[in-house]
Amino acid sequence: MPEAILTLDGVHTHIGPYHILHGVDLSVPEGGVAMLLGRNGAGKTTTLRTIMGLWKASRGAVRFRGKDITSLDTPAISRKGIAFVPEDMGIFTDLTVAENMTLAATRGAPDKRRLDWICDLFPPIRTFWESSAGTLSGGQKQMLSVARAIIEPRDLILIDEPTKGLAPAIIKSMTGALKQLKETETTIVLVEQNFAMARALGDTVAVMDDGRIIHAGDMAALAADAALQERLMGLSLEAHQ
Amino acid sequence: MSDTAIRPRIEQAGLADRLTAALPILLVPMLALLGFAAIGDATTWLTLTVAGLAMGLMIFVMASGLTVVFGLMDVINFGHGAFVSVGAFVGFTALAWMGGWTASPSVVLNLAAVFLAICAAALVTGAMGYAFERVIVMPVYGHHLKQILVTMGGLIVTQQLIHVIWGPDAIHLARPETLRGSVIVAGAAIEKYRIMAVGIGLALFLAMRYVLRSTRIGLLVRAGVENGEMVEALGYRIKRLFLMVFIAGSALAGLGGVMWGLYQETITAHMGSEILVLVFIVVIIGGLGSVEGCFIGALLVGLLSNYTAFLAPKIALVSTIGLMVVILMWRPQGLFPVVKAK
Amino acid sequence: MLKTLLSGDYPRSRVLSLVVLAIGISLLLAPFLYPGTKSLDTAAKIAIFVVLVASYDLLLGYTGIVSFAHTMFFGIGAYGTALTLSSMGPSFTAILLGMLAGAIVAAVFALAIGLFSLRVKAIFFAMVTLAIASAFAVLVSQLSGFTGGEDGLTYRIPRELTPGFRPIKEKLFGTAINGRLIAYYLIFFLSAFLFLVMLRIVNSPFGRTLQAVRDNGFRAEAIGYRAVLYRTTATVLSAVMAALSGSLLAIWLRYTGPATTLSMEIMVDILLMVVIGGMGTMYGAVIGATIFILAQTYLQDVMGVAEKATEALPLISVLVAPERWLLWLGVLFILSVYFFPAGIVGRLRGQGG
Structure with missing residues (x-):
């Protein structure tokens, strides 16, 4: 082990x-x-x-x-x-998807290739990049929450x-x-x-x-x-x- | 999984929904129209409307910090008025030092003097905000009752210190030479100072909006208002953020204090606690924690106060309470309820 | 007998018992112990403020609600009596009617404000009451035809309560027995009675439920609307008591105006008295009101002496100037909230916090 x-x-x-x-x-x-x-x-x-x-x-x-x-x-x-995806997802609904992702990248601008990889994992992130996170469905919010947690390794x-x-x-x-x-x-x-x-x-x-x-x-x-x-x-x- | 299956239905928001969403913003022109109907005289109305906008924007400047501070940390500062008073007195001293500039007939020198006085006031009240947060507010986080009492105590002490430094009497705060008097616009006499107040207020509102929407700090503040815990889980220290907002809010209150002092032309140690009443009404109307709501609320209160001051002077303050009651009946959380995760 | 009188809620500290007893006896014998108009005025003011501050403690200390409208209720009571006395002439019927009217109006206002804003956070209530009380004060000073405006109302009270009334010609222990003395005792005994009623209220099952709602947010939410009901009832009770104490002030001063009843300064004074005396103790109101009013009346003289003594030290001299007493009370107030929230009473009872 x-x-x-x-x-x-x-x-x-x-x-x-x-x-x-x-x-x-x-x-x-x-x-x-x-x-x-x-x-x-x-x-x-x-x-x-x-x-x-x-x-x-x-x-x-x-x-x-x-x-x-x-x-x-x-x-x-x-x-x-250590990243955390809480039970209530902790999405900032007042912000856009992009802004949610940006804030999660604490070391500066997110890495382009990693972002691409995340968007392939969770396609709605790409689709709704500029949308307000509050308009996402429950499943999309959950994806955003996980995506946010992994924006940096x-x-x-x-x-x-x-x-x-x-x-x-x-x-x-x-x-x-x-x-x-x-x-x-x-x-x-x-x-x-x-x-x-x-x-x-x-x-x-x-x-x-x-x-x-x-x-x-x-x-x-x-x-x-x-x-x-x-x-x-x-x-x-x-x-x- | 296809995207289309889970696409949010924003396109389907009907006209009625969008109208409801825009209604709080439409309230301002609606009130202005109502005022026009009640006053019935275009030039009087224009004078009053500009006065109302100037007053509203100044209240907004003073109230904005209070509402964000509440949104971020659930702290309401009953001592916020102290910054307004201190700002006004510091501004007075600064303007007195620049007596040569304020008495000069040059617009540039006059504006420079006001600008420097405003900066001095903001600097002093910002520093005071730092001390206030560390000494008075920090030990009582999460405890509303103590917060109200302790910040009230801070207000009493500050007012007394103003008495110690500037004396107990009301002081006349003269406007610089070229900002006195009125200009005639479309037949209506409009005080020059009010035009400047509208200008400064709008500029500050736009700057604040820019910071909140387009900078990382601003995004963090908005995110923190909604869900402070998650902001912490992302690795940001919300208390540091809060301290910054508190300082900025105090500086804005001090800045607003100078503007308000020049508007009233008389300053007292109690002016802050008096204006705090209007500030509270404004943040309650707007929705505690919302900057946009605070803006709309301030304009509504400014306009209504000036209209009623003309139509029925005795009930000016009562009418704003009436407005607050009506709005709370319609929207119990204020015009722009702040989404809270918890 | 004593147990019934105090509803079983004793001061629970030897020093506190002695102090409360000393204050009670001093007030009871004030006309004989401290002859003179100023000292009798001070004694009456203390008696009235004990009721006013205790009624505020009912709200702040026992229910955990911060209201800034307490002077509004105080003022409603005072103006109620003032208006009946000035319109109906000096009679006891007018006084009774005024007291009753003031209490009812205060109750209705408190009920409306409570139902309107107690459903939400404590902070919200504090802000709303501040706004409403300020508007009320402005309104009263504006409606000069009705309320006398800034000048207030001056009126006559029944002859039996004025210095001109002399039932006994002789002096008793060197003090003239006149209507003023009767007025003082009317106020003293009514205040004592109202205080004991409040002591009874906070020690009743209702009072204990209030404290449970205050202490236990979880449970308060679990019982939902009933918490609002309890809080609103407490607000109404406290408002009625404040109005009654306002009526007493109106009788004593034979004058009612915004500065003596409605001003924000008095609201701040009440806050200082209740916090320094001790929140949630009732006896704190007795201690707080006595200390504060004595300080307000006499401390300035002492500080005047201190200012003279420290004339050589400019800064210190400025800080101990008689007008600065509120500064020091403000500092004491902040320290109280931090370090001994149960105030002087809590200290004497040895709880500390």
């Missing part, structure tokens, strides 16, 4: 009076896609937001390439090479439920794009409820419940082990087939 790019070590997170994460231990190997599964309210989104520094861990440590980033603020974490991309609420045809194209993205050196942590997509994309998998990781291992092993699937599914993946 390659070396871990990201590790969470006994992370606890409180949101206001609520205790959401109860000691999350997670190790994400460099390269490939790490799936984070679990039912609603299991703590997946909170885990991503804690990594990003949007919620502060009250205990435990988040390490990126061996360095403790727990106490860094969000912009500093982002500048370490990132070491780690955290993606929160990119298929939520999308039509099957668009899920298929999103899966295809993420598969291509996987071919680059980037590491992806993907929160998903859609098991078919998880199986198609994931290299490793971690399953969460009640603010803890209850299973971690290879995606292939989980996909092959019907009994384990049954057990975890009964617990956390019910009705998400």
Whole structure:
């Protein structure tokens, strides 16, 4: 197994009076896609937001390439090479698609060839380049959100439920794009409820419940082990087939 | 997947929809027409309209910073009026230093004096904005109640400091020689200073629009107003951005203070808190956080104030409250509601 | 008996109890302890402001709402009484009618403003009330035919409340027993009564719900419109109390004008009193109003002495000049909000923050 790019070590997170994460231990190997599964309210989104520094861990440590980033603020974490695609996509609807992309390129003007490659992955980005991002459809916004995250090469991309609420045809194209993205050196942590997509994309998998990781291992092993699937599914993946 | 299947349906926006979208902007000419109908005399109307536009644009300059500061960090600065007062007094001192220029009959020297006074005021209030943000506002982020109280406290202290420095009495702020009096346009007497105020106000509005639409900083501000968290996740420090906007907003308030002082020709330590009432009405009408809304709101308030001051002087301020109530009944979030992610 | 009177909400600090007791006794015996017109004026003003500030605390401290329209309600009460007294002549019926009318008008205004703007953020309410109160103050000073404009209204009050009324010819402990004394006690006991009523309100189940709504945003949103209902009710109650205290002021001063009731300066004074005294404590209103009004009346003399003493040091001399007392109160106010939001009462109770 390659070396871990990201590790969470006994992370606890409180949101206001609520205790959401109860000691999350997670190790994400460099390269490939790490799936984070679990039912609603299991703590997946909170885990991503804690990594990003949007919620502060009250205990435990988040390490990126061996360095403790727990106490860094969000912009500093982002500048370490971690991109974030939030559940609500975080599109700036008042800005155009082009402006959304420009702002995401923090190191200056976006690289032309990379932009072309992104536009091939997500053709609507090219089509609606000058349009207001607020006029995009839900699927297009989701594409823009992912495209924005990869406008510059990132070491780690955290993606929160990119298929939520999308039509099957668009899920298929999103899966295809993420598969291509996987071919680059980037590491992806993907929160998903859609098991078919998880199986198609994931290299490793971690399953969460009640603010803890209850299973971690290879995606292939989980996909092959019907009994384990049954057990975890009964617990956390019910009705998400 | 084909693009056509998911093409947004912007083409189908009907005339009615587009009219609704444009309605807030059309309110200004509508109000002007209504004013014309009520006044019934073209020259009086023209005089009042120019006065209204001048007043509206000055209020816009003072209010714009307040509304962006709110949009970006959810901070409302009840001490914003302090910058207006300080700006006016600094402008007064600067103009007094340039007494030779202001008394000269040369337009160029007069304008240069006003320009320098405005710059001095903006510089001082900008620096004050920096101190205000660091000392007064920063410790109470995210806490509205404390924000209101503490910024109010900042206002009290600033007003008192003005008393210490410039004395407690109202000061007469004379306009430079060539900006006094009126010119006759189409039979209507129009104060020269008001024409200049309209010019400066419009120039500032256009400059602000350019910055917000075409520069990276401007884009970041607009993005931050909508979703500050995402701006941070992209790697930008929103608090630094906010500090910059706060300083710029304070400088604009100080600049507006000089203009307002020259308009009223009398300045007091309390002028800022008095004008703050109109500023609040304007940003509420426009939609908290919206610069365009602030612009439209300011023009509406400026025009309405001048029309009612002529038609029914006793209810001038009440009429602007009435306008605010009517607009909030129609659009509870103001004319240009700001899209908020959260 | 004491428990019922204070609704079980004791000062909860020995020093605070002593101070509150001392203030109460001083006010009760003021005509005898501190003879003289100025000191009686000061005592009456303190009594009235305790009610006014406590009614503001009901809103700010217990409900977490910042309103800048409190002087408007104060003024409505004062003008209500002033108008009935000047139009109906000096009678107790006029006073009662005026108080009632003022309270009702204030309640209606507060209800309208509350329903109109309490659904949104606290900040919005603060801005809207500021705008409305300013417009109201301007309107009152403009409608001079009705309100006397900037000059205000001067009127007569029932003879039984004027210095000319002497029920007993002899002096008692060196103090003349006259109508003025009766007026003072009328105001003192009414103020004490209104204060105890408010203490009762904040300790009732309603008062505790208010504090729950204030403290817990999550829950407040969960109960939705009922939070608006509670806040609006608090606004109305607070407005009625402010109006009643305004009526008391109108009776005491025999004059009502924009400067004594409606001005933004008074609004700022109220804010200073409640924050320095201690938000959300009720007793803070007693402490805050007393300290502030004593300072307003007497501190300037002290500072005058300090200014003389520091004449040699130009800058310091300017800063301790008598007119600068508001500057220092402003600084104290900011520091209070940061470091001891529970004010003097909180300090004395040992909470700190």
